[in-house]
Amino acid sequence: MADKKETEVYLKLVIDRNKKKVVFAEANSDFVDILFSFLTLPMGTIVRILANRSDPSSRKANIGSFNNLYASVSNLDTMYFVTKECRDVLLSTRSSAEVQCRKLMINIDDVKPTQYFVCDLCIDKYKSGSYASLYVSTCSTVPCHHCQNFLKRAIDFDDDGESVFVAKTSSFVISDDLHVIPNNPTSTLGILKSCGIKDFAALEEINTLKLGSSEIFHLLECSFFSKNALSDFYFGKKLKSVEVPTIEPSLRTECTGGAKKITFKVYVQKSTNKILLAHCSEDFVNFLLSLLTVPLGKVISLFPGDHESLNIEHIHQSVTKLNVGEYLKSQQLKDMLLYPKLLSQYFCPSHIFPLEEQNSLYKYLKRTSTAGGRDFYSISLDSTQSYKYLSDISPISKIGGGFVRGPTKFMVTDDLVVTPLSSMSCFAYLQELKVPLNDIEEQEIHFGMNEAVNLLWASLTSTSALSNGLKFFILKNPKQETSVNKPSAERSGVKLEQGHF
Ligand SMILES: [Zn+2]
Structure with a gap:
């Protein structure tokens, strides 16, 4: 799939203009998929994309001390790193949900999409069913395990038009502080009550608020810096880092046995x-x-639940509460949001945190369309009848946490x-x-x-x-x-x- 054309998604808002408050938003799967995808971004990616925003007039947002950490990597001489690659991977952190996030209407991750290569000779046998599996790699100089030729053909990706994390036809309401709940009168009434709304006449409906990528960057920023993300987003309040709640709890978690010190x-x-x-x-x-390599959702999952939280954490809490099947497409995708894994190359088994390794980004391939003599495919971690099995033979150079x-x-x-x-x-x-x-x-x-x-x-x-x-x-x-x-x-x-x- 070539670079996705800049698209727009839409939100409906109910606002109280006098109080400069967004009471709630109503959103479809396109928008909620984007909001949820924030959780899959590694911390290094969040720092990088907020610092490199295309809109030069926008304030450069600092995520706590993470920006200094990221800048330290680029300022440290290569000789301090185990290899040059160790420095490069920290400066261009990749998400383990990259394949899924390609399908988002707006994907704010700036990393060039990984290319996947298959065998030119064997793909026809695979399509006809003679081969049960096809070898695939992120490297075009790896030999095919069926015929020993290099995997030269880059797969063209197609958008199957499906939603990413939440069910395509699902609809949600989103509170000002980013709790995402199924759209029904009970949840809307709950939000109105919690906002102390007594008079409907004070409310105004904004029917179609168009959002492009710069608005999504702004929303990501608000989810960190604001206590009322949607109000500050819509009414354009200037965000300052001092607005980050100064919470200094002694967070206690269960120590994993024998963890190193x-x-x-x-x-x-x-x-x-x-x-x-x-x-x-x-x-x-x-x-x-x-x-820098740990995805945001995993970072949030490490905090115990009993502290005053950031709006971005409400997105995480919302995913916890949504049912698989009805709202979220699969348990695997739910886990990908709540506890996103680390790409194999970043994974360190002796890390202080209980991190998990994502071995394969995809397992199945489906031909979705043919145009101009070219086949277009979609790859996936989930198996369905129309998907066929892929054997990943990508070379992985493990850094193992030693940068x-x-x-x-x-x-x-x-x-x-x-x-x-x-x-x-x-x-x-x-x-x-x-x-x-x-x-x-x-x-x-x-x-x-x-x-x-x-x-x-x-x-x-x-x-x-x-x-x-x-x-x-x-x-x-x-x-x-x-x-x-x-x-x-x-x-x-x-x-x-x-x-x-
Ligand atoms: Zn082959």
Whole structure:
């Protein structure tokens, strides 16, 4: 399938113009598929597409400290990476739902679609049924396992006109803060009541709001930065990163047994308990960089449910509640949204987070149409009668979570700028911060699942990722501790080895 022509999707809105509020939106499968597809995008992709928006007048959006992390990759010299490819894959993160998202009416992922190659000689035998399976690869210099010729023919893709994640004919209402629910009078009435609407006369209907890709980018932005995404989207409120809720809970999740811990040191400003910087080995930097490869839906699934959430998390919660069959097309697609897997090449079995690997992006092929002597195909993970089996022989170069090479020492600032460590650069940075040396102490962090979940949340919502994410895991200055009023058990994850400057 060639680059999809810029299309538009439509929304119906019910608004209260006096209060500048969108009460709810009514949407079909085209729009909801796009909204749900946000969950399949790796964090690195979200940072990249929001920073490279085609509309130059738009504000450059920063997702917490993730933009600094992404920029660190492009600023780090190639020599610090295991291979050049390790750096390249971080700068052009790919989604494991790429095949599905090609069919979206508007796909905001900017990565060039992967090409798939099959055997020119064997495809006819496959079509006629002589071969039960066909070999396919993302590489055209791999030999066919039937006849040993190279897989030279690129498959032309077609759009089968089907919806992607939700049933084609389904209809939804969407609340201002992005809860997506089946469209029926009960849900609409529930939204009206929760908005405190008493007088229908105050409401106005916007029948067909056209949305193109720049509006979808804007909506993605609002889903992170706004508490009322649809109102801020429609009424064009200027979004500021300060509007991100400053939630600093001590997120606790069940530790996976025997999960490994990473040890590194942080410099804490005693008077403020702020973490000024961390100095660490390649293992902590590899953890941080791997976060760019994790899809948003998986990131959200790592947070426990009992915290004040972002609007983007409401989209995730909505998918959890929708029935398979009636609203979502299959359990496999539901899981792809709630717990999207990592592409094989990014997958690291010893990762602190329980990540899963997507081995194959597709398993089945269907010829959907023929035009001008060319066949057009659709590929899929789900099997139906008209689809035939594909054997994937794509070469996979596994990075296995090791992006930067060791032994190297790195310095990580509070807002996640990663640079190679030298004593000079470290002291120069501390001097820049104008913190007196006697106000700085060194502490050791033993970084496991709980610390990682807290840091992930802080990285998503704040530019003080280390301070906010690790605040429960450092020993606090006694004066501060009484004012913070946290029981000492909150800090049980800390093993302190205090060193002074
Ligand atoms: Zn062949």
